[in-house]
Amino acid sequence: MKFSTRVAVTLCVVLTASTQLSAAPSPLIRQENARPGSDDWQLTRVRLDKSDGMRSPAIEGYCSKQSVQAGESLDIFVSTDPPSKYKVEFFRTGYYGGKGARLIQETGPLQGIAQPVPRPGEKNLHECQWKASTQLTIPADWLSGVYLGRLTTLPESADDPYWQSYVIFIVRDDRPADILFQCSDNTWQAYNRWPTNYSVYTHPKGGQGPWADVSFDRPYGRQSQYNAIVNDPLSVGSGEFLSFEQPMSYFLEQHGYDVTYCSNSDMLTPDRGLKCKSFLSVGHDEYWDIRQFNSVSKMRDEGVNLMFFSGNSVCWVTPFRASSDGRPNRIIFRGGPYGAKLDYAEEREKEHGPFPERGPDEGLLMGARNPEPINGGGDWTITNPGHWVFEGTGVKKGDRIPGLVGWEYHARPAQEIPGLEVVAEGRAWVGGVTRSAWAATVYPGPKNNFVFNAATIFWCQDLSMPPGHTLPWSHWSRPHGPDARVQKITHNLLQKAGALPASKD
Structure with missing residues (x-):
């Protein structure tokens, strides 16, 4: 990854251009x-x-x-x-x-x-x-x-x-916007067992190899993979959106942010994202075609702010192919791990491979990586309270946001990135007994932009509680729902990226 030598200066200087906010956001979301x-x-x-x-x-x-x-x-x-x-x-x-x-x-x-x-x-x-x-x-x-x-x-x-x-x-649309919200629909489909037991996790050879193909040409069933996390049959057919992404959308639209939406399959080129100030990865964003990785890397390098309000993201290379009748991007499979330079990727290859694909180090994009073990539950613990992301929150070092980490997360910060800072870190508990590290990071991009990694699937759970939403839980831990600190941190990030709310509801 290439950065200007001027990148490794303090964030308050590096991010100056991002603080030049638009005079007024687009009124479309507010009017709608x-x-x-x-x-x-x-x-x-x-x-x-x-x-x-x-x-x-x-x-x-x-x-x-x-x-x-x-x-x-x-x-x-x-x-x-x-x-x-x-x-x-x-x-x-x-x-x-x-x-x-x-x-x-x-x-x-x-x-x-x-x-x-x-x-x-x-x-x-x-x-x-x-x-x-x-x-x-x-x-x-x-x-x-x-x-x-x-x-x-x-x-x-x-x-x-x-x-x-x-x-x-x-x-979707093609208009310039402050925020591009990428739905994690590849992951919805990877976990979809419809009609009985047919996801990428349920092949007779095992649940972590490249052996199973899944198609978008089938209904979304109840995500029974998540019975221990979210078990809500009244969301059948909606993928994971209502469980893991709707609280972010509800929050953004409540405050009138200028947001537009896309699917994973819309990010195979950087064109859509280059028209927006910020790109959001939301919820459980595990499965990325390598073209998505290249697109989002290009966006960062061209000055788009990246915010990973997600966990277990950019974990598996997920090639698309066409349906049997020729419609593009309708079949996916687990092609291989991201993290080509990491020991754990080699171990995955030995245990579950051989894989036909291998992706680059996701940490050099996100700022932190997918650890082993990758699931558990815990509190989100502030370690750098003087950082600008915490402005106006009143937090102190060691303050905890209960249950916000889970059920999968990021760790192992990419300290080789100039200017990268860890803003929160701690331990999640696997099964309530085994400790596993996690870490949230921020680093400056090359054109007065930044990359934030919240390091947890559950971040959005503390933004809002829409009608019909069910709080998840994992490993004897759960988030508590709307938390003013998480809301303020999110506002700080969006506004540093040039997005202004149109409403203070």
């Missing part, structure tokens, strides 16, 4: 969230195929693309077993006066059919080839965001029960 929200957007009735099941065969579906722009069309594939009529309500998630989502369109009644469960293909691939149930052309006035389509069966009699699940997609 002034519209009336919906009281009824969550799932109320979900019927899984069994008590510990992954799917809801009464009604389930998926979309033909991870993300779509205004003017483009999206096919939605739905199965109802037994066949029944149903409707689809489309909601944009956000703040909306605290309600969390807004109804923007409804389709139906439609006649559902029972669509086939695919037979396992090579490398246990389950790729549905269902008939399209409806097609949605994205209107020009649909603002970039994370959208849920709520599928609801329409029983013939009012005395009969209805059943529900979600489909999820991202509306």
